[in-house]
Amino acid sequence: MKRSQARVSLPKDLYFHPTFGEAEVEAVSEVIRSGRTTQFSSSKIEEFEKAFAEYVGAKEAVAVNSGTAALHTLLAACGVGPGDEVIVPAFTFIGTVGPVLQQGARPVFADIDPASFCMTAADAAKKITPRTKAIMPVDIFGHPADLDPLRELAKKHDIYFLEDGCQAHGSEYKGMKVGGLADATCYSFQESKSLATAEGGMITTNDPKLAALCREVRHQGETEWGQIDRLGYNYRMTALQAALGIVQLGKLDQAIQQRRKIAGIYEKALGDLKGLALPKEKPYAKSIFHVYSMLLPNELSPKRDAIVQALRRELVPAGIYYPNPLYTSPLFKDDPGPFNCPTTEDVTSRIFGLQTYQSMPLDIAEKIGIITRDILAQYL
Ligand SMILES: Cc1ncc(COP(=O)(O)O)c(C=O)c1O
Numbered sequence: 326m327k328r329s330q331a332r333v334s335l336p337k338d339l340y341f342h343p344t345f346g347e348a349e350v351e352a353v354s355e356v357i358r359s360g361r362t363t364q365f366s367s368s369k370i371e372e373f374e375k376a377f378a379e380y381v382g383a384k385e386a387v388a389v390n391s392g393t394a395a396l397h398t399l400l401a402a403c404g405v406g407p408g409d410e411v412i413v414p415a416f417t418f419i420g421t422v423g424p425v426l427q428q429g430a431r432p433v434f435a436d437i438d439p440a441s442f443c444m445t446a447a448d449a450a451k452k453i454t455p456r457t458k459a460i461m462p463v464d465i466f467g468h469p470a471d472l473d474p475l476r477e478l479a480k481k482h483d484i485y486f487l488e489d490g491c492q493a494h495g496s497e498y499k500g501m502k503v504g505g506l507a508d509a510t511c512y513s514f515q516e517s518k519s520l521a522t523a524e525g526g527m528i529t530t531n532d533p534k535l536a537a538l539c540r541e542v543r544h545q546g547e548t549e550w551g552q553i554d555r556l557g558y559n560y561r562m563t564a565l566q567a568a569l570g571i572v573q574l575g576k577l578d579q580a581i582q583q584r585r586k587i588a589g590i591y592e593k594a595l596g597d598l599k600g601l602a603l604p605k606e607k608p609y610a611k612s613i614f615h616v617y618s619m620l621l622p623n624e625l626s627p628k629r630d631a632i633v634q635a636l637r638r639e640l641v642p643a644g645i646y647y648p649n650p651l652y653t654s655p656l657f658k659d660d661p662g663p664f665n666c667p668t669t670e671d672v673t674s675r676i677f678g679l680q681t682y683q684s685m686p687l688d689i690a691e692k693i694g695i696i697t698r699d700i701l702a703q704y705l
Pocket of ligand 1: 391392418489514515
């Protein structure tokens with residue numbers, strides 16, 4: 326092999342953990358020592374909710390035990406149920422769409438913008454029917470969807486405007502953090518995220534009534550002891566997760582900065598490869614680059630999987646986010662469609678991405694950039 330590959334190599338066990346340090350160990354230990362581990366006995370959950378709401382600029386926050394639980398809780402609180410449709414992208418993780426099905430409602434897939442990979446208002450508008458109860462864009466890879474036209478569309482049809490911000494902690498839209506810009510926004514704190522509590526999630530909203538409903542759904546639909554107003558679940562966050570979250574929130578800006586620096590390193594390494602479309606922020610957006618996903622030229626789509634395998638052989642943390650439009654999964658075999666998302670189909674055939682974990686040292690990111698460049702140059 327020519328190059329740099331002779332000189333540059335990556336460690337074998339490259340796995341990027343969340344940035345947990347002594348402060349997290351101490352915070353969790355304190356909870357364990359106290360014996361107060363749940364929302365019934367500890368004030369940690371409320372403390373985390375208040376701090377997170379303040380950080381994103383929302384009035385209310387409701388902590389739950391995963392991003393999927395956040396989305397499910399929110400849809401249930403909005404009264405989404407059988408016979409309803411929710412407009413979602415097909416270019417996302419299944420965690421966005423599973424909760425729609427859990428509520429007995431139908432996901433209707435809208436297409437995405439080819440540069441931001443986020444669902445567009447223009448296509449969502451085409452998918453609206455009298456049964457549409459909500460539209461739910463995803464801030465995919467931490468790049469916010471174009472929220473203003475989506476909000477206008479929801480307002481025009483008097484439906485909920487919900488946001489899956491599970492990858493977008495601290496992402497900005499027109500200079501404002503996402504979190505208070507839709508009727509409600511959901512987050513995930515699973516360990517790959519910029520803010521990690523092992524597993525965990527949050528709903529933020531400016532609507533106190535919706536927040537109160539979410540709190541009911543989070544805890545069995547119970548409003549007071551023995552008073553069950555609606556079907557709910559046990560989606561409660563533990564005090565151990567909340568204690569982790571409080572410390573991690575203090576590190577979030579640093580994590581975002583690190584992810585953006587890593588994205589900058591990749592951009593520098595790959596920027597002049599002809600035909601490769603690198604992620605670019607829209608003028609309205611500040612992305613947190615949850616993943617650095619890019620598009621190969623059309624003619625290389627049949628070789629995409631082989632390219633990713635070649636990168637992985639060199640220990641590059643590369644992956645395909647996301648390999649198929651969700652509606653092609655067996656889960657949707659009984660959905661008659663029609664599924665009209667040509668951009669999603671094109672993007673899923675050509676996309677691949679590099680990890681940007683905040684715990685990744687910058688010199689490792691540089692090595693990843695060099696090796697990726699060398700391998701791609703053999704194809705481009
Ligand atoms: C876009 C999106 N939605 C929903 C989820 C679900 O979150 P969780 O894994 O915390 O349940 C994730 C998690 O990765 C996600 O990336």
